[in-house]
Amino acid sequence: MSTQTYEAETFRKLQPQEYLRKFLLKEVRPDGRELKQFRQTTVNLGCISTTNGSSLVRIGNTTVVCGIKAEVSVPKQTSTKEGYLVPNVELSPMCSPKFKPGPPSEHAQVLSENINRLLKSASILDLNTLCIHEGSAVWVLYADIVCVNYDGNVFDACVIGLITALSNVKLPKATFAEEEGLVKATEELLIPLNLSRLPYPATFSIFDGQYLLVDPTEVEESVAHEVITIICDEAGQICTVWKVGGISCTPKHLEKCISIARERYIEIAAIVENEEKSNNLI
């Protein structure tokens, strides 16, 4: 590294906002992207063999792994056919110096909660399809999302990870043996889930009340607190709008975000489709 980059690094460390502002004045971002450019996104399906479905998602440096494991439990008395889908986001101290060991931070809790709300309100998976034997046994799908590298926009990575891992899930054929009260399952995993829609997200930050930054990195997130996330589905319908911090967001901004989110949907869908094709060939 030359001394030049040291100086830039020092400047960034001491004056993070000024640093970002200097780049944005030239319509470019610290990592060389344009304002409305997403980072390179890759999806890797079925990478963890101890799961029923898994996916590794990278957006630039940000990396998450989502693994889904199926277990068996008793349904609720109020809804005897419904299974469970339990999302959980882990932000370990390994993925960023921001996180400390111990119970989930507020950040991790909010990520889990928003993912749970998305799953429920957009009814992505009909929980009745997880029934093994009405009133006695249903599938529980634990969707654990582990963040490996936190470089901003982890929510997008988590949602893409979860949706693609869900579509990667294969359940065994299971039968409920009534006399023993046990569930027996075949060794082969055959049955895919039937997902009602495949929503994908796009996240934006607004900096200085004027610059709309698509897919913010950690450096950008730390100084641009106004955040907008839009999640759309394949039919162009919206599943989530989430916007916090700041007062500079106008309906015009929102319209622009929605249209970018739709373009992004097509982009992600293509990436996932490619991966699914190559995955099926193996």
Place this chain on the structure above:
Amino acid sequence: MRYVTPGTRLCFASEYEAGPGTYEREEYIYSSVVGIVQEFIPTVSTNTGEEKKQSKIITVSKEKHQSSIPDVGNIITGKVIRMTTREAVVSIMVVGNIPCKDDYQGIIRSQDVRATEKDKVKIIESYRLGDIVKAEVISLGDARSYYLSTAKNEYGVIYAQSVAGAMMVPISWQNMQCTKTKAVELRKCAKPEDLFSKNQ
């Protein structure tokens, strides 16, 4: 160029002296970092003109940069994060010119603010919260903090915001002026000359 990793045996200890990035164990010198092997003969200026025999020094230049940690004699850059009438607490952000990944804590005691009239120093007339200061590490300090000093011309505040929120420029060694309101505020300024002037 010879690239090495920690534990690579470099040479006999009798041939060279172990420099930075290496260590001596039994009769050998080993590398202790990932980097490139370098050797040099130190030049020593002798007043008498006598030839002094110097052994060659072997070093390994670091290719992976360790997050810097402050040491006595280092010049650091940091932000004033807390003040009392007796001392200013500084979050050390950059050591030399390498940023720390995680900040270290240092304090400037009132007697270390400047070299003259030490008993008349008022912390509040030397620094303000949020000021960026350049200072020297004078000791490893106590359990919590390194002890820092700005008692040299080139040390002190290098970047500050005025009460009005605008940038300030130094006009003497103890005054800075707001670029917006032209109001003068008291600071122990560093002799101007550094990276910020280039970046502005």
Place this chain on the structure above:
Amino acid sequence: MEFRSVRTVLPGDLVSVEASDIILGPGLMQNEESIICTKAGVLMKKENSWFIDSDQKRYIPATGENVVGRIIGKVGEVYRVDIGSAHQALLPFLAFENATKKNRPALNIGDLVYARISLANRDIDPEIQCTNLDNKADGFGELKKGFMLKCSLRYCRRLFSLKTQIMESLDKKLTQKGIEIEVAIGLNGRIWFCTEKVKHAIVFYNALKEAETMSDAELLEILFSLKTQIMESLDKKLTQKGIEIEVAIGLNGRIWFCTEKVKHAIVFYNALKEAETMSDAELLEMFKNLDRKF
């Protein structure tokens, strides 16, 4: 010319001002060309001076203001003093009249002081001193005995501005009756007072509490005529009947009282208990009629 109220405002409201050389007081902020209210309250105006008359309970120190504080610790050469602000204030040992390294007042934890804020800066803990600008005591210093009462900042400011009037009439009316009262008004929402007899203190305390919601004129009225009379009458009525009662009110939620006869104590106890749920006005009324119960 006095300040006159313009209208009720909310945070974020814009104030349109034509003049260019304006003076902005508390609750107003200039943002480029416009003036923004940052508090809810009544917008007040006098010529080119504007401010918002609002209320709050949390004290924000300002240089030169008088405060009542409580010593909560000693660190090095300073006392740490709780003045109700976000940060504890520092009171140097030498910030008293005629204090030297050898001869300085010895204050203990829990003692009250009346002091002046000598340094208030957002970067550093506030500093206070017990002298005026000429290094004279001028009423500042330790507050011995007495009571401290907490109230809203706005009320303290009002009392403080009426200080001279209050003191004058207090002096006039009370000294005639042989009652002495010392008062220190802190702008930090704390009032300290001390009287010779505890019962006078109670009446004064109640009067102060009740007066909080009144206008200035009413306030003066209640403080000096009505209440002293009540106190007097209470005194008169009870002593006529040969009943003596001593009361001490602790701000820690405990009240102590002593009467000669046990049955009087019971009556007083019941009266106090009953009064707990009453409004201030009712409370005073009850005390007025206390004698009848005996």
Place this chain on the structure above:
Amino acid sequence: MADRRRIQGPEVSVAPIILKSPNKIQLLDENLCRRNGRNLEDIRSIYLKTGLISQANGSAFIELSKTKIVCGVYGPRQTKIPAFSGKGNLNCEIKFAPFSCPKRRPPYRDSQEKELSQLIYEALTPSIRLDLLPKSTIDIYITILENDGTASCLAAAITCASVAVADAGIEMLDLVPACSASYINGQIFMDSDLIEEKRESGSLVLSYMPSLKEITHILQSGEVELNLTSQAIEQCTDSCSKIYSIMIDSLLLPIQNMK
């Protein structure tokens, strides 16, 4: 009590009973070849890469066929320990991803994780020059994404962490490769996977500094004859030397390619 800081699932859930095909898996075929074609003394092929975690000071990723481990090193940074120390402090924490094992692991820290953390700490401490880092802490965080054999996982985690420490530019005496062996029916299976591990009567994990020829840590468990142990130690040190060259490559190749 249910953890209110996570999304609530059902109170209890169990893995279904898997109906297995009746024929027992053979660990060795007639040529003494193991299930995946390697010999008894062979270790699985290793994929090792540095610099995966951009937020960390140093990081590494290791893959031994199915086993996948990531390690991030933070520091040296200001220690949180309130006493003055002239020597650096090392902190290791290992975590299994909830989906990393055949049975789901709840995301809380369990006793096995604590034990493994301590073992890694013991294996790495002799190799790091902590005396150069007063008042500082080095934090090593390891996540196991997929676990295919616990002893081999521990060995891989040590190897991975050692490379990550070197990647962080921290001064060390030597890199520490580690290797495991299982004793099954009086034979030594090097670097055994999960299915082999289930049949073992004991195991050995060895951490070694090849350049200094010093062992930093050795963990022997189960019942085994003495001569078999010394043979296992020998085989493990040999394997460690092989792993050592992979570690060196993973550190140097990215630099050499850059130039």
Place this chain on the structure above:
Amino acid sequence: MSLNRVDKRKFTEIRPISIEQNYVNKDGSALFKFGDSAVLCSINGPTEVKVRDEKLDKATIDVLFKPWIGSPGTNEKTHELVLRSTLESIIQANLHPRTLIQVVCQVLMDDGSILATAINATTMALINAGISMRDIAVAVSCVICKDGTILIDPKEQEIEENQSFHTFAFNKVSLNLLFCESFGVFTEKQYFDCYELSKTAAQEVINEIHNAIKYNITNGR
């Protein structure tokens, strides 16, 4: 407009608002009610802050959200984040560096639209505490029913059977969007319809707040 909501309200009508100040003995407090949904908010501060949470250029804002029944979980944590980030953009936190402004929201009764109720309660409590603010925040919720009807300020009963649920918070001065939380399945047009209707309803909330302040000033405190 037909009157077929459970409580005979119009579709775009908010429930009656009730505001009480100085409800508990803190630096500031307020009780805000949307019909039966009631949130009590109390403010403490600016007060001393733990060194760990200290911010050198502004006050630290800490929000606690306590649910009606049970102990707080991830849902409440999310509400806390929403409240905090909303407050951070309107409170003049830079006036009180190195201090803590603590906000505690206690749900006294939950009959739907509870987050909106909490945001409004917090606004009132901050005003009551005399915390300097650039602006104030007001919030309104709405649902889109299966048949596409938009119901403003829904009761719990109305939230259960819906296509999507939205909460909007606006600032008073420009009625710009401070916060939005929309979950479900809806179209872009439906979203902006909700946006506009909520904005209109937010104006009514502002009027109520204004009246409450006026009443308080004229009738003593």
